[in-house]
Amino acid sequence: MARTTGSDGGKTEAAIRRAAVKLIARHGFEAVSMRQLAGEVGVQAAALYRYFPNKEQLLYSLMREHMEGLIAAWQAARPKDGDPATILAAFAANHIRFHVERRHSTQVSNMELRSLGRDRLSAILKLRTAYEGQLRQILRDGAQCGVFDIEDTALTAMAIIQMITGVIVWFRPDDRLSVADVSRKYQAMTMRLAGVTNETEHGHV
């Protein structure tokens, strides 16, 4: 009827996040009820409201965590120096690794934006735009110094992002391909889109 033995706020919140990402990725945000989520966590629905004020803020929190993690991962992985081709290869490698490792939360962040209210939506989009801006800058740098051959920088950036994010749609580890295999092949295709002349040498991250 009340607090259960061994209950701990920190663990419960983490369990809620984990279960929410998994359920929302599978069924979609609107299709997952608070009771269903609570059941997955092993708790009553009312307990969820101790950690998140409502359903939408829970979604927002998951997305924010994902986007901030992605940006932080890139800041940590970005080579301090190196030519644009090397940096671009690192960008692709980091992006693929991050998204393959967090397939569920990627799906949530990419597909459930429409369930956010106006302000929260634009907050997430701001993070996304900042991340995409990193790629655009790399492409501009490389085009300027002649390492890349690019007709339209903004368009090529979108094409690359969509291509390398799309890996989570079909790829399942333990397939005929390992994560490293896929990452290497996608890096090579990224180089092609950037118009890198010397295809060898770069990356292998």
Added chain:
Amino acid sequence: MARTTGSDGGKTEAAIRRAAVKLIARHGFEAVSMRQLAGEVGVQAAALYRYFPNKEQLLYSLMREHMEGLIAAWQAARPKDGDPATILAAFAANHIRFHVERRHSTQVSNMELRSLGRDRLSAILKLRTAYEGQLRQILRDGAQCGVFDIEDTALTAMAIIQMITGVIVWFRPDDRLSVADVSRKYQAMTMRLAGVTNETEHGHV
């Protein structure tokens, strides 16, 4: 209280389809209620059940229409003969035009698959696989006769499809770019992914 003047089953069904695609694309399948849809059509919710036995079959019908239209469009647009590079350019052009023209129904078909039941899901996936198989075959043909330079055919096919489908995420006509501009640039990037040596000449569809 009953049948309204000028009512016509054919027109009503078309209006339901149109409104459903629009609303589902914007809010997601689960978030759209039958009453909301009926309101958009200008009809009572009960009237919807004259045309579709339930909500899920309505979704299935929309997706099926989309996928069959896509396959039919490609069969009509496919060049009777020509080298693989020309055929590939035509594939990309057709895909982009079709998806840009039907942004809403593309969004529905790509994002709402999880709301389908087992059998209906696999029916749609079968159509999708058939369509993707067309692209894989083009890539195989071109690789075999030396027009393309491709490391992994299946993976390249997925990359191309995701790249050119992704156009609907960001592209809005009447932007700085026309549909023809975008189509041409995406065709060129498709050629790069296929490893076409002679970049000029092909396509301009």
Added chain:
DNA sequence: GAATTAATTGAACGTTTGTTTTATTCCTTG
């Protein structure tokens, strides 16, 4: 112009939804 069919309404069904409130128990600190 009567009989029949097609199209739609309005009300109702039982569930389920997100959320709030109140009470109860565990855990920690002194």
Added chain:
DNA sequence: CAAGGAATAAAACAAACGTTCAATTAATTC
């Protein structure tokens, strides 16, 4: 071992959900 805050359960709320049914009117057929 007492006190107080943290964590949860249980019950309740109105609103909204997908769907069904009987009644009613418009169009079509004979």
